[in-house]
Amino acid sequence: MRLEPKGLKQYFDQHPEAEIVIFAGKGxxxxxxxxxxxxxxxxxxxxxxxxxxxxDPQASLSDIWEQDFYGKGExxxxxxxxxxxxxxxxxxxxxxxxxxxxxxxxxxxxxxxxEIEEYIDSTSAEPAMYESATYDAMAELVAAHxxxxxxxxxxxxxxxxRMVAMADIxxxxxxxxxxxxxxxAEYDAIAATLKGEKGHEDAVMNELIDIRNKIKSFTxxxxxxxxxxxxxxxxxxxxxxxxxxxxxxxFGSLGMEMSGxxxxxxxxxxxxDKPGTSEYLRNRVEMQQEHLREIARKFGDRVKSxxxxxxxxxxxxxxxxxxxxxxxxxxxxxxx
Amino acid sequence: MQHITDFLRAHPDLRYIFTGGKGGVGKxxxxxxxxxxxxxxxxxxxxxxxxxxHSLTSVFGQDLSGGQIKQVQxxxxxxxxxxxxxxxxxxxxxxxxVRVREFLKYADIPVDSKPFVDIAVTNPAFEExxxxxxxxxxxxxxxxxxxxLVFDTAAVANAIRLIGLSKIYGLWLQRMIExxxxxxxxxxxxxxxxxxxxxxxxxDPMLADLIGMNERxxxxxxxxxxxxxxxxxxxxxxxxxxxxxxxxxxxxxxxxDIPVGGVVVNGVISREEADRARDDxxxxxxxxxxxxxxxIIQEQLGDLVRxxxxxxxxxxxxxxxLRQAARDMFDPDQEWALALV
Numbered sequence: 001m002r003l004e005p006k007g008l009k010q011y012f013d014q015h016p017e018a019e020i021v022i023f024a025g026k027g028x029x030x031x032x033x034x035x036x037x038x039x040x041x042x043x044x045x046x047x048x049x050x051x052x053x054x055x056d057p058q059a060s061l062s063d064i065w066e067q068d069f070y071g072k073g074e075x076x077x078x079x080x081x082x083x084x085x086x087x088x089x090x091x092x093x094x095x096x097x098x099x100x101x102x103x104x105x106x107x108x109x110x111x112x113x114x115e116i117e118e119y120i121d122s123t124s125a126e127p128a129m130y131e132s133a134t135y136d137a138m139a140e141l142v143a144a145h146x147x148x149x150x151x152x153x154x155x156x157x158x159x160x161x162r163m164v165a166m167a168d169i170x171x172x173x174x175x176x177x178x179x180x181x182x183x184x185a186e187y188d189a190i191a192a193t194l195k196g197e198k199g200h201e202d203a204v205m206n207e208l209i210d211i212r213n214k215i216k217s218f219t220x221x222x223x224x225x226x227x228x229x230x231x232x233x234x235x236x237x238x239x240x241x242x243x244x245x246x247x248x249x250x251f252g253s254l255g256m257e258m259s260g261x262x263x264x265x266x267x268x269x270x271x272x273d274k275p276g277t278s279e280y281l282r283n284r285v286e287m288q289q290e291h292l293r294e295i296a297r298k299f300g301d302r303v304k305s306x307x308x309x310x311x312x313x314x315x316x317x318x319x320x321x322x323x324x325x326x327x328x329x330x331x332x333x334x335x336x
Numbered sequence: 337m338q339h340i341t342d343f344l345r346a347h348p349d350l351r352y353i354f355t356g357g358k359g360g361v362g363k364x365x366x367x368x369x370x371x372x373x374x375x376x377x378x379x380x381x382x383x384x385x386x387x388x389x390h391s392l393t394s395v396f397g398q399d400l401s402g403g404q405i406k407q408v409q410x411x412x413x414x415x416x417x418x419x420x421x422x423x424x425x426x427x428x429x430x431x432x433x434v435r436v437r438e439f440l441k442y443a444d445i446p447v448d449s450k451p452f453v454d455i456a457v458t459n460p461a462f463e464e465x466x467x468x469x470x471x472x473x474x475x476x477x478x479x480x481x482x483x484x485l486v487f488d489t490a491a492v493a494n495a496i497r498l499i500g501l502s503k504i505y506g507l508w509l510q511r512m513i514e515x516x517x518x519x520x521x522x523x524x525x526x527x528x529x530x531x532x533x534x535x536x537x538x539x540d541p542m543l544a545d546l547i548g549m550n551e552r553x554x555x556x557x558x559x560x561x562x563x564x565x566x567x568x569x570x571x572x573x574x575x576x577x578x579x580x581x582x583x584x585x586x587x588x589x590x591x592x593d594i595p596v597g598g599v600v601v602n603g604v605i606s607r608e609e610a611d612r613a614r615d616d617x618x619x620x621x622x623x624x625x626x627x628x629x630x631x632i633i634q635e636q637l638g639d640l641v642r643x644x645x646x647x648x649x650x651x652x653x654x655x656x657x658l659r660q661a662a663r664d665m666f667d668p669d670q671e672w673a674l675a676l677v
Contacts, residue, residue: 028358028577063576239359242389267618276615283650312621 001336003296005303008038009328011229011260018229020142020222022152023262025233026243030264030307032060033314034233035153037307037324042149043081044321050081051141054153055088055134061153066316078317082147091133096120139218229259231304236266236291241298248302260304263295266332267309293336306332339668340642343598349564352475353486353597357571358581362602362645364391365652366571367488369662375414376662379483383408383416384474386467386489390418397654405478410655415482419470428466429453435545472556560594567597569642574604574629583636598642600665601633604673605647630677644673 012018023035032054039052051074054061061083062068069075071087099120100112112120134154142150222228232247234240244261251258267285271277277285295303307326314323344350355367364385371383382405385392392400396416400406403420437449471487479485560566568589572578586596610623633641645664652658 026359027581028360028575060576237360239389271618274615276613278609278613278616278619279649280609280613280647281616281618287651309618311617313625 002333003300003303003336004333005305005330007305007327007329011304015229017226019148020150020228022154022222022228022230023233024154024230024247029233029235029240031233032064032153033323034262034264034327035151036061036064036320037327039081039151040320040324041328043078047080048148050149050151051147052081052083052151053138053141054085061085064315064320084141086137088130088133091137092129095133135218139214142218142221223256225257231260231262232258233262233264235264236288236295238291241291241294245298258302261299261302262327263303263306265309266292266306292334296334296336305330308332337641339670340598341666341668343642347564347567350567351484352559352566353484354568355488355571356568356585358578361571361573361578363571364395364488365661366569366600366602367486368392368395368658369665371414371486372411372658372662373666374484375411378413380413381415381484381486382479382482383414383486384488385418386471386487388421392416392418395652395658419467421467424466424470428469472552475556475559476552563595566595568594569597569600571600571602572633573602574626574633576629579629579633579636586640596640599637599640600643600645601641602645603647604644604676606672607676609647627676634677644670
C-alpha cells in the first residue's frame with residue numbers, strides 16, 4: 001500500500017469558499033509553521049488579504065517571522081499578509097478584572113469576598129480560560145470582516161472544539177434562566193409600576209444573552225463546512241497519534257468534520273543510507289518510519305500533507321516560502 | 337548553580353516530588369532517575385506515573401502495568417505503579433454527575449443535569465483531574481508507607497486549581513451544613529439533642545461527601561505548600577516552547593506558594609558529540625541553535641537550573657540506560673554543559 005497525499009493546494013482548490021482555517025493540535029508540533037506556510041501561500045501566491053492569528057505564549061509567530069508582534073494588534077508584514085499575536089495572559093487578567101467588577105455591581109458589594117476573589121484568580125491557571133480568551137479574540141476579528149481569509153493557530157490546549165459543545169450548553173442554560181427570570185421580571189415590573197418606578201434592566205440576564213449570542217454566531221460560522229476548514233497537525237510520535245485519534249473522536253461526537261491532517265517534522269528516509277548520519281538521528285528516523293506506517297494505516301486519506309523536518313528551524317520569509325511549497329504540494333509518500 | 341545533589345542534601349525531609357513540563361521533554365526520565373537515586377540511597381521510594389499514556393514499563397524494561405504497585409526488579413527499595421485511569425475516570429464521571437445533580441437541586445435550578453456533566457467531561461483537563469484525584473489518594477493512603485513519592489504527572493494546573501478550589505469548597509461546605517441543619521430542624525426539634533443534630537447532618541450522603549472532600553483538600557494543600565516536604569522539578573529542552581512552558585509554570589506555582597525544586601535541562605548535545613558527527617547537517621544545526629537556547633535558559637531560569645542531562649542516542653529503555661541517565665543527572669561536574677552556555 002502507498003499513501004501519497006495531494007497537499008493543501010488541492011484542498012483549497014476544491015473548497016474555494018473557505019475563509020476560516022483553524023490549525024489544531026498540541027504545541028510544539030509545528031502548528032505555527034503550518035499556519036505561517038498557508039498564510040504565505042494565500043497572501044503571496046493567491047494574493048488574498050490574509051490574517052494570521054496566534055495565541056501561543058512567548059510569541060512563536062514573532063519567532064518564526066523574526067519580528068515582534070506580541071500584543072501589538074494587527075501588523076502588516078508583507079503585502080496582503082497581516083499578523084496578530086494576542087497576549088492571552090493579559091486578556092485573561094482583563095477578563096478576571098471584569099468578572100470581579102460585575103460581581104460587585106450585580107450584588108452591590110464594595111469588594112468581592114476574599115475566597116471568591118482568590119478562586120477567580122486561581123482560574124487563570126485553567127486552560128479553559130485561555131481557550132475562551134482566545135475564542136473571544138477570534139470572534140472579534142472575524143466579526144470585523146476586514147480580511148478575505150483568516151488563519152488561526154490555535155492555542156495548545158484541548159482541541160478547540162469545546163467552544164462548540166459549550167455553545168450548546170450555554171444556550172440551554174440561558175433559556176432556562178430566561179424562563180425563570182422573565183417570571184420574576186414580570187412581578188418586578190408590576191411591583192415597580194405600583195411603586196411608581198421605572199422598570200430596571202436585568203444586568204445578569206443581558207450579560208448571559210450577550211455571551212450566548214457571541215458564542216453562537218461564531219460557532220455557526222466554524223461549524224459551516226463550506227466556510228471553515230479544520231486541520232490537525234501531528235508528528236510521527238506515539239503521543240501525537242493518540243491525541244489525533246482522540247480529537248477525531250471528539251469532532252465526530254460533535255457532528256463536526258476534520259478537513260484533514262498535516263504530518264510535520266518528518267526526517268527524510270534516505271538519511272538511513274548516508275554514512276555521515278549520526279546514531280542519534282538514525283534511531284530517530286527508524287522510529288519515525290514505524291510511526292508513519294501507523295499513521296497511514298490509521299488515518300489513510302485524512303492525511304493531506306507530509307512536511308519534512310528542515311535542517312534548521314524554519315525562520316524568516318525565505319524558509320517559510322519553502323515550507324509552504326511542501327505543505328501545499330508535498331513530495332513525501334508513505335509505503336505501508 | 338545549586339546542583340540537584342546539593343538541593344536534595346539541603347532538603348532531607350523532602351517526601352513529595354513532582355516533575356512537570358511540556359509533553360515530550362523527558363519528564364518521565366527525570367522522575368525515574370530521581371526515584372532511582374532515592375532508592376539507591378536506601379530510601380523506600382514509590383514512583384507513580386499518572387499520565388494518560390504510561391512509559392514506566394518501557395523506561396524500566398519490565399512490566400509495571402496493571403495499576404498495581406510493583407517492586408522494580410533489580411533496584412532494591414524502588415516500587416512503581418502505572419496508575420490505571422479508566423476506573424477513576426468512570427467513577428469520577430459518576431461522582432460529577434451526582435454532584436451536579438445535587439448542586440442544581442440545591443440551587444433550585446430546574447434543568448437537566450446531563451449537558452452539564454457532558455461539558456465537564458469533555459474538558460480536556462478532565463482526565464487530568466481524575467488522575468489528580470487518584471494522586472491525592474496515593475499521597476494520603478498508600479504513600480504513607482514510603483519515604484519518598486515521585487509523581488510523573490501533569491500536575492501544575494491541577495495543583496493550583498486545588499488550592500483555589502479548596503477555599504471555595506470550605507465556603508460552600510459551610511453554607512451546605514447550615515442549610516442541611518435547617519432542613520433537619522423539625523426532626524431535630526423532636527430529638528432535643530445538639531450532638532444528635534450534627535450526627536444527623538453528617539449522615540447525609542451529600543454532606544459526608546463534601547466534608548470528606550474538604551478534609552482531603554485541606555490535607556493535601558498543607559503538604560503541597562510545605563517547602564520541606566514538597567518540590568516541583570521542571571524539565572525543559574534547549575528549545576523555545578518547552579522553555580516558555582516552564583517559565584510560565586514556575587510563575588504560576590510560585591504565585592500559589594508551591595515550592596519549586598528547580599529545572600532540569602534535558603537533551604543537551606555535548607561538544608564532543610557534535611564533533612563526532614561532523615557530516616550530520618541536522619545535528620550540527622541543532623548544536624548551533626542550542627547555544628542560543630542555553631543562553632536564554634541561563635538568563636530566564638539561571639538560579640533554578642539544577643542539572644544538565646545529555647542527549648542520548650536512543651530512547652531510554654531498560655535499567656542500564658536509566659542508570660546512565662541517573663549518573664549524568666546526579667554528576668556534580670556540569671562543566672561540559674556550562675561551557676556551552
